[in-house]
Amino acid sequence: MLTPLAASPQQLREFFTEAGFTFGRFKEDPTMRDLPSRRLGNLPALLERTAEPTALNVLLRWFLLGQTQEIESFAELVPASVLTELLETGTLVREANRFTPAVMLTPCEEFLFAADPARTLESPESSGMILWPNPSTRMLQMFTIRRPTGTTLDLGAGCGILAVLASVHSRHVVATDLNPRAAEFVAFNAWLNGVTNLECLTGDTFEPVRGRTFDLIVSNPPFFVTPSAGQMYCENSMELDGYCRELVRAAPGYLNEGGYLQITFEWVQVRGQSWQDRLAEWLKDSGCDAWILRSYARKAADYAAERIGRMMPFSTLTANQRLDEWMAYYRAREVEEVHGGILAMRRRSGRNWLRIEHVPGLDCTEPFGESIEELFANQNRLEADRSTSQMLAWRPRVAPDTRIDQQLHLVAGEWKPSSMQIRRVDGLPSSLAADPQVVEFLRQCDGTRTLADLADNLAPVVHVNPEQVREQCCAVMRKLVERRLVLL
Numbered sequence: 001m002l003t004p005l006a007a008s009p010q011q012l013r014e015f016f017t018e019a020g021f022t023f024g025r026f027k028e029d030p031t032m033r034d035l036p037s038r039r040l041g042n043l044p045a046l047l048e049r050t051a052e053p054t055a056l057n058v059l060l061r062w063f064l065l066g067q068t069q070e071i072e073s074f075a076e077l078v079p080a081s082v083l084t085e086l087l088e089t090g091t092l093v094r095e096a097n098r099f100t101p102a103v104m105l106t107p108c109e110e111f112l113f114a115a116d117p118a119r120t121l122e123s124p125e126s127s128g129m130i131l132w133p134n135p136s137t138r139m140l141q142m143f144t145i146r147r148p149t150g151t152t153l154d155l156g157a158g159c160g161i162l163a164v165l166a167s168v169h170s171r172h173v174v175a176t177d178l179n180p181r182a183a184e185f186v187a188f189n190a191w192l193n194g195v196t197n198l199e200c201l202t203g204d205t206f207e208p209v210r211g212r213t214f215d216l217i218v219s220n221p222p223f224f225v226t227p228s229a230g231q232m233y234c235e236n237s238m239e240l241d242g243y244c245r246e247l248v249r250a251a252p253g254y255l256n257e258g259g260y261l262q263i264t265f266e267w268v269q270v271r272g273q274s275w276q277d278r279l280a281e282w283l284k285d286s287g288c289d290a291w292i293l294r295s296y297a298r299k300a301a302d303y304a305a306e307r308i309g310r311m312m313p314f315s316t317l318t319a320n321q322r323l324d325e326w327m328a329y330y331r332a333r334e335v336e337e338v339h340g341g342i343l344a345m346r347r348r349s350g351r352n353w354l355r356i357e358h359v360p361g362l363d364c365t366e367p368f369g370e371s372i373e374e375l376f377a378n379q380n381r382l383e384a385d386r387s388t389s390q391m392l393a394w395r396p397r398v399a400p401d402t403r404i405d406q407q408l409h410l411v412a413g414e415w416k417p418s419s420m421q422i423r424r425v426d427g428l429p430s431s432l433a434a435d436p437q438v439v440e441f442l443r444q445c446d447g448t449r450t451l452a453d454l455a456d457n458l459a460p461v462v463h464v465n466p467e468q469v470r471e472q473c474c475a476v477m478r479k480l481v482e483r484r485l486v487l488l
């Protein structure tokens with residue numbers, strides 16, 4: 001049982017920071033995050049790596065590798081008062097002179113999060129486990145819009161990482177989860193991180209917040225497309241991608257006007273239907289603008305093999321038997337591929353838009369929530385200002401992190417420019433191939449001049465009829481705005 005103490009967590013947190021058990025160190029050396037796995041048989045190597053007697057290695061062995069340690073091995077490295085707090089909070093359990101961790105601890109930004117230890121994944125308890133921050137958590141963490149907001153809901157909060165992160169920019173945060181154990185972890189992690197504007201509720205999907213509305217909803221739901229439903233942290237009881245569909249269909253009813261839903265999710269492509277059409281059906285008449293970014297697609301058999309290899313829930317079936325079971329399930333439902341990505345939707349009265357894109361191997365290591373807001377702002381303008389006269393009134397501004405890449409190739413012994421690419425270097429990647437004229441035109445887009453003014457100045461330089469130049473400038477500007485290379 002995890003127990004928040006009456007005392008502040010400051011002493012505990014300082015000890016972890018001074019030992020180097022920090023997000024910064026984990027980022028510098030991602031191998032520090034390696035978890036022991038029976039499947040990989042990597043424990044001996046991880047123990048070897050943490051053999052030197054340092055405070056950091058003691059913490060890594062407890063809270064990442066899940067190892068019991070005897071008092072003789074760490075007495076000089078962990079102050080007695082810190083040890084007492086670890087025992088009082090229930091993060092560490094003592095049996096004679098042996099100290100066993102009850103949780104995994106993960107640093108993230110300036111916070112620290114308790115979740116179930118890695119060994120739970122390979123045990124019969126895996127069905128109700130509270131998952132530690134993982135790649136899909138990190139994707140949502142990067143993706144979340146972090147502007148100051150009123151109320152935020154973290155649906156399927158697990159250990160509460162997204163809720164705690166949102167507490168910094170939200171007036172109030174509600175964290176919900178079907179798993180009753182989640183409330184214990186969320187409350188503990190709120191204490192551990194000094195967060196006081198967080199409320200934990202238990203229940204199915206939106207049930208615990210029926211009748212309430214939010215400015216931001218974030219969710220990293222149990223989205224795996226599997227024939228079973230036993231693992232609550234990643235599976236659900238609905239057919240295929242039905243759970244994510246229901247979440248997306250219900251969410252608008254829980255959003256305030258202007259409020260966003262942001263999720264990571266997976267969906268299937270079935271025979272006779274494109275993956276885009278399936279998503280368009282989910283978003284039909286939602287009352288929201290929506291942007292979906294697909295970052296991967298797998299053939300059904302590859303997806304099954306990959307997931308079965310990684311999930312490793314406690315099972316009496318062999319991997320081959322499980323693969324047969326999964327493939328029979330997919331075949332019966334005509335599933336050809338499984339796709340994954342992120343979705344942002346924003347409630348807005350009026351005619352709504354839907355944009356679906358593919359960005360292969362999306363791997364952002366810095367927050368890109370601001371890019372999402374820019375994308376929605378730009379797309380709203382593109383939808384609202386469809387006529388040339390409306391567009392000519394725009395005052396375009398090049399985003400400050402825009403760069404031009406130029407390629408040169410050798411022609412008759414001389415380097416000649418061959419192609420140019422405009423791209424954003426911060427946030428969500430975006431680029432557009434362009435010619436030198438567009439690049440020169442872009443240079444003048446500083447937000448002070450209208451597009452009409454910019455086009456009229458260009459006409460005499462290129463010796464083309466001003467009306468034609470205006471039309472062409474509008475066409476190019478639409479592409480630049482669509483890709484966020486220009487802001488309005």
Ligand SMILES: C[S@@+](CC[C@H](N)C(=O)[O-])C[C@H]1O[C@@H](n2cnc3c(N)ncnc32)[C@H](O)[C@@H]1O
Nearest residue numbers: 137156157158177178179204205220222232233
């Ligand atoms: C992939 S984990 C995400 C945990 C955490 N938010 C994160 O990003 O690391 C999904 C969470 O959804 C919860 N969950 C599963 N089914 C649910 C349901 N029907 N309603 C609410 N939460 C659910 C699970 O218990 C689990 O904590």
